[in-house]
Amino acid sequence: MSSVPLSAYLVLALILFCIGLYGALTKRNIVVVLICIELMLNAVNINLVAFAKYGAHPGITGQVFALFTIAVAAAEAAVGLAVLIALYRNRKTVHIDEIDSMKH
Amino acid sequence: MSGEYLAFLTLALAAIIGGVLMLNLSKVVHMVTALVFTFISIAGLYVLLSAEFVAAVQVLIYSGAITIIMLFGIMLTRHREEDKEKTTTGGFWRKTATAIAVFAFGAAVYLGVYQLDFGEKAEHLHEKNTEQIGVALYSYYIIPFEITAVILLVALVGAIILAKKDDREAQKK
Numbered sequence: 001m002s003s004v005p006l007s008a009y010l011v012l013a014l015i016l017f018c019i020g021l022y023g024a025l026t027k028r029n030i031v032v033v034l035i036c037i038e039l040m041l042n043a044v045n046i047n048l049v050a051f052a053k054y055g056a057h058p059g060i061t062g063q064v065f066a067l068f069t070i071a072v073a074a075a076e077a078a079v080g081l082a083v084l085i086a087l088y089r090n091r092k093t094v095h096i097d098e099i100d101s102m103k104h
Numbered sequence: 105m106s107g108e109y110l111a112f113l114t115l116a117l118a119a120i121i122g123g124v125l126m127l128n129l130s131k132v133v134h135m136v137t138a139l140v141f142t143f144i145s146i147a148g149l150y151v152l153l154s155a156e157f158v159a160a161v162q163v164l165i166y167s168g169a170i171t172i173i174m175l176f177g178i179m180l181t182r183h184r185e186e187d188k189e190k191t192t193t194g195g196f197w198r199k200t201a202t203a204i205a206v207f208a209f210g211a212a213v214y215l216g217v218y219q220l221d222f223g224e225k226a227e228h229l230h231e232k233n234t235e236q237i238g239v240a241l242y243s244y245y246i247i248p249f250e251i252t253a254v255i256l257l258v259a260l261v262g263a264i265i266l267a268k269k270d271d272r273e274a275q276k277k
Contacts, residue, residue: 003225004112004152010217012116012149016142018210019123025202031177032126032135038170039123039139042146045162049155058226060236063155064245067237070158070165071252075259077170081177082266088181089269 009050017043030087030094034080041073112152119145132178136171143167154230157237 020039027033045066052062088094122142126135143166150159229236241249 003106004108005221007218007220008112008116009149009153010220011214012119014210014213014217015120016123018206019120019127021209022203022206023127025206026199029132031132031174031181034177035126035136035139035174038166039126039142042143042166045158046146046149049150049153049158052155053153053226053229054222054224056222056224058224058229060229060240063158063229063233063237064240066155066158067161067241068248068252070161071256074165074169075255077173078263079259079266081173082263084177085180085267092182094181 006050006054009046009054013043013046013050016040016046028095028097030084030096033096034077034084037080038073038077041069045069108152111148115145115148115152118142119149133175136174136178140167140171143171154226155233156230157234 017040020036020043023036024033024040027036048062048066048069050062052058052060052066055062084094087099091099093099119142122138122140122145125138126142129135129138143162147159147162147167150156150162
């Protein structure tokens, strides 16, 4: 019985990563940029789990690493939201191109 | 066409549609809701890859916790509706250049992965998946596991310190 090949999962993860990368580079709202970064991390997780099943040395290690990535991504989202709220309190804006005080 | 192909195609299509909708919708709340579709589809893909525990964690953490925390971030900040049409930064040329660069990156990686096949397949991942992960976490990966606990604690304390009001601001009220 033929199953879905490894390359199909890798190409899907690549497409999702590209969507997240484009959004993170062009969107104007900090919340949306954070969400796009989460989407990129998710694409990486798909790769890890796919290699855990179809990789050169298949095993449970890839899934364990995916769990670690999810934990660190959750911590990153919490800290990012806290930075966003601190910025909003000081600058009254959530737009990326208005937060440019370190530009000069 | 086997059922696995059908499930993969449906889930992949739902994931990509969620991502494209996220790029094209104009309101921030709608963007987050569109991305929930992507996260749940990815959980379905994990089930196809015989990773049931990771799928459950994906539903709990991503479609539950991270979506809710992003919605809180949206509701605690004010989003003016009048500049709705200007949700992206930069002009037309800058966006085009970014799209070309991202597309070139995608094409380069695609050339590397589209024929990749190691010819091996794990046959025993789906048997007692959670037990396998638990044994691996508490024996071989015990030190990274404990360090992850410390990271989560530090991130929580740091987030509270960053987000709470300054003492001066609190006295002014």
